[in-house]
Amino acid sequence: MVNSQEILKIKDLEKSFDGVPVLNRLTLTVKRGEVLVVIGPSGCGKSTLLRCLNGLEPVNGGQIVFEGQILTSFQTSWSRVRQRIGMVFQNYELFPHFNVLENILLGPVRVQGRKKSEALEKAEFWLNRVGLWDRRESFPRQLSGGQKQRVAIVRALAMDPEIMLFDEVTASLDPEMVREVLDVILNLAKEGLTMIIVTHEMAFARAVADRIIFIDQGVIVEDSPPETFFENPATDRARRFLNIFQFDGVQRGSRGTGPKTVPVRL
Amino acid sequence: MLDSALSIFRTGRNLARLMEGLGITLQISAAAVGLSLLLGIPAGLLMAGRRPLIPKLLRLYLEIIRVMPILVLLFLFYYSLSRFLNINLSAMTVSVLVFTLWGTAEMSDLVRGAVSSLPRHQWESGRALGLNEMQVSLYVVFPQIVRRLLPGIINLTTRMIKTTPFVFFINLPDLLKVGQQIVEVSGIRNPLSSVWVYGFIFAVYFAICYPISLLSRYLELRWQS
Numbered sequence: 001m002v003n004s005q006e007i008l009k010i011k012d013l014e015k016s017f018d019g020v021p022v023l024n025r026l027t028l029t030v031k032r033g034e035v036l037v038v039i040g041p042s043g044c045g046k047s048t049l050l051r052c053l054n055g056l057e058p059v060n061g062g063q064i065v066f067e068g069q070i071l072t073s074f075q076t077s078w079s080r081v082r083q084r085i086g087m088v089f090q091n092y093e094l095f096p097h098f099n100v101l102e103n104i105l106l107g108p109v110r111v112q113g114r115k116k117s118e119a120l121e122k123a124e125f126w127l128n129r130v131g132l133w134d135r136r137e138s139f140p141r142q143l144s145g146g147q148k149q150r151v152a153i154v155r156a157l158a159m160d161p162e163i164m165l166f167d168e169v170t171a172s173l174d175p176e177m178v179r180e181v182l183d184v185i186l187n188l189a190k191e192g193l194t195m196i197i198v199t200h201e202m203a204f205a206r207a208v209a210d211r212i213i214f215i216d217q218g219v220i221v222e223d224s225p226p227e228t229f230f231e232n233p234a235t236d237r238a239r240r241f242l243n244i245f246q247f248d249g250v251q252r253g254s255r256g257t258g259p260k261t262v263p264v265r266l
Numbered sequence: 267m268l269d270s271a272l273s274i275f276r277t278g279r280n281l282a283r284l285m286e287g288l289g290i291t292l293q294i295s296a297a298a299v300g301l302s303l304l305l306g307i308p309a310g311l312l313m314a315g316r317r318p319l320i321p322k323l324l325r326l327y328l329e330i331i332r333v334m335p336i337l338v339l340l341f342l343f344y345y346s347l348s349r350f351l352n353i354n355l356s357a358m359t360v361s362v363l364v365f366t367l368w369g370t371a372e373m374s375d376l377v378r379g380a381v382s383s384l385p386r387h388q389w390e391s392g393r394a395l396g397l398n399e400m401q402v403s404l405y406v407v408f409p410q411i412v413r414r415l416l417p418g419i420i421n422l423t424t425r426m427i428k429t430t431p432f433v434f435f436i437n438l439p440d441l442l443k444v445g446q447q448i449v450e451v452s453g454i455r456n457p458l459s460s461v462w463v464y465g466f467i468f469a470v471y472f473a474i475c476y477p478i479s480l481l482s483r484y485l486e487l488r489w490q491s
């Protein structure tokens with residue numbers, strides 16, 4: 001299913017904030033239809049990477065090429081590029097003064113100049129897919145966190161993006177709402193949409209990814225298929241990071257003396 | 267009783283004069299609110315901006331105006347300025363000027379508050395959708411700012427209307443001043459005249475300010491999010 005054509009090429013990307021480097025000559029290629037999951041410790045530059053890709057952060061060096069177009073050029077019309085790169089953030093960022101449908105139609109109708117009827121049809125299709133068509137008249141404040149994130153995903157999809165960027169979209173959700181959002185993304189992956197996903201949900205990462213990109217201190221430390229990464233990480237740093245999510249070997253009250261000291265009741 | 271009340275308003279041009287006084291009150295308020303919006307909105311946007319110097323200067327201006335009694339400003343512009351610079355401004359001009367200076371300061375602070383209380387990600391999610399800066403302002407920022415701003419603007423308007431009687435001290439015959447003159451004249455024959463005249467003025471201020479205040483509460487409830 002993975003088409004070998006390259007959709008996105010990132011070469012030696014550099015980004016610093018106030019002289020502090022955040023991305024260090026980061027190089028990465030994404031093929032059409034690929035699903036990349038980016039993981040790494042907090043503050044390693046994952047969000048910054050995504051934000052550079054759609055021009056929300058100006059870069060300090062290197063090159064980003066999207067569908068043959070060099071984005072790291074002062075001539076880039078970012079508002080045009082962003083119509084083709086969908087992005088969903090961690091915080092619910094729906095527009096509170098618009099209802100669900102108005103949130104979704106704003107881009108296609110006002111920005112892309114599509115016919116309202118056509119945009120509406122597409123909105124209906126996607127809202128049905130995420131189970132929210134009957135909430136189309138609701139305002140964001142009337143929705144749960146999970147519902148808001150599903151609407152945010154539909155809002156991005158309604159623009160027909162060629163690639164989707166997800167930045168920890170479940171990080172602010174209550175646990176019981178995480179699944180409904182991840183299921184939507186899993187289904188998009190099955191359909192072959194190109195995606196770069198930043199997440200801390202390891203089971204999800206493993207299920208959805210074609211490739212796992214592990215970033216530490218602004219460089220890609222590992223770039224491997226999910227099985228390899230989770231079962232046999234090549235670097236110590238990745239292994240230490242993965243250990244954070246493991247609870248085996250940690251025993252209540254054992255204090256390092258091993259499980260034998262725990263009294264067993266028969 | 268009622269006759270004595272009606273006779274005051276029927277005497278001479280009393281009622282017409284009261285209405286003229288009301289006209290002055292409303293003119294000052296309307297002109298000052300309009301000008302304050304015109305000047306305060308750009309000033310507020312500048313205060314919310316990232317340029318380093320301008321917000322500090324505007325802040326200083328705001329603080330000075332805030333601590334200064336309106337009366338001092340009125341006297342300063344009406345009596346002192348004319349002596350000192352040999353400019354003769356009419357009482358009406360001075361009133362509008364002073365109320366605008368005050369209104370602009372308050373308005374700019376309201377706008378600054380409304381703009382900076384809007385979460386940064388509202389701009390970003392607009393941009394991420396492909397909206398250009400114009401469209402982000404038009405569809406995302408502006409409608410939300412207006413909602414946040416309106417209760418404050420309405421509140422400022424009623425405060426201005428309520429403060430207009432100060433122009434009385436620079437001899438501008440506003441509603442209250444006219445009322446006082448009428449009471450002084452008719453009080454000799456009609457001891458209750460102050461009750462009727464000031465009661466009437468009370469009712470007029472209430473009839474103007476209360477609906478405005480209701481409107482503000484209604485909008486606040488409707489736009490609550």
Ligand SMILES: Nc1ncnc2c1ncn2[C@@H]1O[C@H](COP(=O)(O)OP(=O)(O)O)[C@@H](O)[C@H]1O
Pocket residue numbers: 017018022040041042043044045046047048049
């Ligand atoms: N706008 C900004 N100004 C200054 N520093 C920033 C800004 N955005 C991010 N950073 C810094 O850049 C580093 C990477 O941040 P980020 O990309 O958000 O990390 P991650 O998403 O991997 O947790 C962090 O140290 C963060 O403090």
Ligand SMILES: [Mg+2]
Pocket residue numbers: 046047048167168
């Ligand atoms: Mg992040």
